[in-house]
Amino acid sequence: MKNRKIVITGASKGIGKAIAKKFALDDCEIYLISSNEKTLQDASKEINKGNNSKIHYYATNLKTEQGCNNVLSDIQNNFKDLDTIIFSAGDTKSGDFLSQPIDDFFDGFDLKFYSVVRLLKGLWTNLKQKKGWVVAINGQMANTPNPNFTVGGAVNSALENLCKALSKRGIQDNVNINVIHPGMTSTERLISIIQANANRENISFDQAKENALKASGLDRFSTPEEVAELTYFLCKENVRHINGTSITLDGGIKPTI
DSSP, rough: OOTEEEESSTTTTTHHHHHHHHHHHTOOOOEEEESSSHHHHHHHHHTTSSSOOOOEEEEEETTHHHHHHHHHHHHHHHOOTEEEEEEEEOOOOOOOOOOOOOHHHHHHHHHIIIHHHHHHHHHHHHHHHHHHHHHEEOOOGSOOOOOHHHHHHHHHHHHHHHHHHHHHHHHHTTOOOEEEEOOSSSSSSHHHHHHHHHHTTOOOHHHHHHHHHHHHHSSSSHHHHHHHHHHHHHOOOGTOOOOEEEEEEEEOOOOOO
């Protein structure tokens, strides 16, 4: 991975930050994108410990067209020879379909789907020139509909379809595209989902967590580092024949929350 140049969205925490740390071990040059500049500053320092990786970061709101255009402009000016994009931004809200605000649907698609569309349209030529890689960190709810997670399920399904379609274009243009579907992973996002379940069922957080693990049949949630390892593997030159694939990383049990 020496001399690789990696763009990562949702990079200031959770899975995105774990992925950045993994690539930084090889001294890759990394461009972090998230919405909060202070969080990005802190994350870049943490990621840069113990390695010689060069870290760039850009704070922007990927939910908006202007936010995407701003970061595209900065990348074309300062990081245009990128070869890899990892999409890890996304924070779709759970809730009962009938009572959940419709704005939650717009919000979920704006960040996790339309930002991918906008950034890939803007950077496809760059990826084509470098025979690059794209990995989308999505979610197994794309294939396991849940009445309390209709926003995330719909967004994930759309993103999986988009990536599969573009992988066929990637065969022509030498751009490698794959999707990872993490299951229940120990991140701030999982905490928020468990808390939402606890609130909905009027139980404690610890009880909701125990219920989720019991229903899954697993003794633990997966970790961001496990997702980072798989992401790294999919971006290696010697496995480029893995293309247009969706890989589930959930311990073998489909999500129950």
